[in-house]
Amino acid sequence: MTAGLRVPCAYQGGKQRIAKQIVEKLLLASDSEDTIFYDLCCGSGAISIELVNRGVTPNRIIMLDCSSWGRFWTAVGAGDFDTRYFDLLLADLPENKRGIKEYMTRLSLAPVNEHEAEIYPILQACSFGGKQIWRNAGKWENAFFRDYWEPTATSVRRSPANPMQPSPKELRRRICNLIEGMHGVRCLATDIMQLLNCNVPSNSVVYIDPPYSGTTGYAFGFDVCQFVNQLRLKTEAPIFVSEGMPLNNNAMQLHFGGAKGGISGTRIGKHQEWISRF
Ligand SMILES: C[S@@+](CC[C@H](N)C(=O)[O-])C[C@H]1O[C@@H](n2cnc3c(N)ncnc32)[C@H](O)[C@@H]1O
Structure with missing residues (x-):
């Protein structure tokens, strides 16, 4: 991540290593200073945190996760974390x-x-x-x-x-920083299907990070393509989905940087990360 805020801890499927690349795309897709960013299946919050590190104010971010992370971010955003x-x-x-x-x-x-x-x-x-x-x-x-x-x-x-x-x-240091820096984010600690009952303005940018097809170990899941089709009927907002494979012809592969990278500092291994835009 760029600077400052960090995810509390490592999490299965967490996006902290590629958050910069993802957020770059979300920011490019936003066309105004009022754009609301939806971080659906937010988990440890890597994407919302990177948005805030890049200068997006927390009140322009709506997070959602039905797991205990949803409760954590609800408390952090509302200033209720004890x-x-x-x-x-x-x-x-x-x-x-x-x-x-x-x-x-x-x-x-x-x-x-x-x-x-x-x-x-x-x-x-x-x-x-x-x-x-x-x-x-x-x-x-x-x-x-x-x-x-x-x-x-x-x-x-x-x-x-x-x-x-x-x-x-x-x-403790990371969480105290998050309490300060993420105050004002809204988080829905619900099943993603509940979002279909809400108004999602067309000048929003929606990002979804579902459990990847074929991965085990998550308590919850849903059919992401079906969800995208249903959401599309409700809003014209650009929708980005992370997966371990391309989901349409408008997909881009992301790369892991870092010390273990090859000559160019990037590494393409067995594990793939793709972002598809709908
Ligand atoms: C790949 S992880 C997200 C990782 C996250 N982007 C991060 O950086 O930490 C997938 C998340 O989807 C959530 N999830 C799975 N099914 C869901 C559903 N039906 N409604 C809401 N959240 C769901 C899980 O609780 C999990 O936190």
Whole structure:
């Protein structure tokens, strides 16, 4: 991302590494200073955060996710995130990193209470492989956590792997910055189909990041092409969809940059990222 705000933690399918390329396209498609940006299936918020880092004011962003991220962003946007309760949770974490996994497992066995927005980012920051943890009928599900890991004499990786990433201190720093920088975003913590009952002005820009076809491990899903067809009947706004493949003839492949890039600094691996415009 450009500067400043960062996603709270890694998340399955999170777009932080390609947010810049995606947001570039969304900004080019916006034709006025009043454009409203819809970040549908916002998850950890990589796209909305990049929009704000690029100067879009939070009150021009509407996020949506039916998972606990929806509750988190609703609280952040409305200024309702309970930092005092969040700090109590962080203060309660075991100092010994070897105790974190067991602690998280216990925390995830307690019923989901009114502090879902504060508990969830802590659980998700410890999730094994960044996999989605979700609530179902008042319980946390798919909650599996990382262990503290130290290299042995023969392991390739030479540094220990922490059970919580980022660290509690860094998670707090990122969330405090988000509370300040993202205040004013609106978030709908609902199923995406609910949006079909809302007015989506034609000068909006809509971005959708659904669970990719064939991926497992998400609690929720929907048929994105069917949704786009239904939304198109309601608005003329440009609609962009992320997928691991092109969805129409108006699709572009995105590239991962970074230290592991090839000669040009970009890398095209097995995993593909495409953005299709409708
Ligand atoms: C690929 S992830 C989005 C990642 C996100 N863009 C980010 O950068 O973190 C897909 C998201 O879609 C959400 N989702 C799946 N089905 C949904 C539905 N029917 N309604 C609303 N959200 C849904 C999931 O909860 C998940 O967070």
